[in-house]
Amino acid sequence: MRTVPKALRFLTLRKLFQAELDRFGDMFVESSKKPGRTDLLKFKIDPGNSSPFKSQPYRVSDAEAEVMESETQQ
Template structure:
């Protein structure tokens, strides 16, 4: 993996060290969406207490939306992100139009979220984060490719992620978007990964 640092202010020695570190941690970078990793630091577990399962009917979609949905489902199956399901849970797929006219595949977990026990995990305050960064001279950003999909589902929670559409019922093997505890779980995983 070769990084383009030609526009940076790094010295030649710093550029070489940077490239050396990239090479050393090559396995941590995604070069293809078909080769995503999974963390072993946590599994996403869902606590719905004693609530009974929620089963909803699929929403109607246009032919165009159905074509996108079918393609997305096929891709998710090929990537091992989802599997066919017989779960008593079923949340409908919600198709959203993006500003560019494209179609986004989402799951409507709103009813499901009402019966989920919410995590008590406090997100860091932005002011505290800025205090830590004050005086720093070097900043970097990181983009975690399909970040939520790097978090595997706990076995006892997989069936609760089931979603329904005109093509069937499927369950997530990784943490999907839209679940009320996904953000704090991801933040906790991120914190764990930085502390190891």
């Protein structure tokens, strides 16, 4: 059995992976900070017999509020 050097296997896998990314690139976001939207997928969440989840609002520090606000704006 012929063995392929580890570096060559890595390069081959990298090229294959890059080819797949190029082929299906429109299905991936550029960054996890930039999620996209799609109309290609439809789903419905069946909660079964569970009632809707509801919780009371709670206070957070100004620093926590800033972080939460910046995360929701991204």
